Amino acid sequence: MKGDILMKESFGVLPSGEEASLYTITGGGLTAAVTDYGAALVRLLVPDAAGNVADVVLGHDSWEGYRNGGGCLGATVGRSANRLKQATFALGGKAYAMTPNEGKNNLHSGPDFFFHRLWQVASHTDNAIALSLFSPHGDQGFPGNATGIRCSISPTTVTSIWRDTRKLMPL
Numbered sequence: 001m002k003g004d005i006l007m008k009e010s011f012g013v014l015p016s017g018e019e020a021s022l023y024t025i026t027g028g029g030l031t032a033a034v035t036d037y038g039a040a041l042v043r044l045l046v047p048d049a050a051g052n053v054a055d056v057v058l059g060h061d062s063w064e065g066y067r068n069g070g071g072c073l074g075a076t077v078g079r080s081a082n083r084l085k086q087a088t089f090a091l092g093g094k095a096y097a098m099t100p101n102e103g104k105n106n107l108h109s110g111p112d113f114f115f116h117r118l119w120q121v122a123s124h125t126d127n128a129i130a131l132s133l134f135s136p137h138g139d140q141g142f143p144g145n146a147t148g149i150r151c152s153i154s155p156t157t158v159t160s161i162w163r164d165t166r167k168l169m170p171l
Helices: 062-068
Strands: 008-015 019-027 030-035 040-047 054-055 088-091 094-097 122-124 128-135 146-153 160-165
Touching: 008 062, 019 122, 019 128, 019 146, 030 146, 040 160
Parallel strands: none
Antiparallel strands: 008 019, 019 030, 030 040, 040 054, 088 094, 122 128, 128 146, 146 160
């Protein structure tokens, strides 16, 4: 991997025995903590006009909070956030059927939530981290391959960008 991560610490051990990690990146006066469990933004420390630093996002202290705490709190929920009525949508004139997981609807991309999956660190610098999670064409009914997300931080901005390798599904 390129660059140095300011800090990597344990975010807990999953029932599978895999360890979730928390990565801290900085840019200017901002500091962000991102976990590979669900690709979640756990903390964002921001100075105010007087230089006092505060955490401005809601987050959990370990992976268990994201798994059991309800709500997604900065996590990457999946290819769609919120509900797809009747678990279907159309793209380019073609109808796609998703996996229903809230009655007849599809909530946050289906029952195998992205925010309950362990992502891999693809690359990093001191102010950016790229996490990958291969979601193949057909994963829970979605078209196209989605491969990851990149979170970067600058003195005034935090940016997250999805990558879709087949360009069938706008992300």
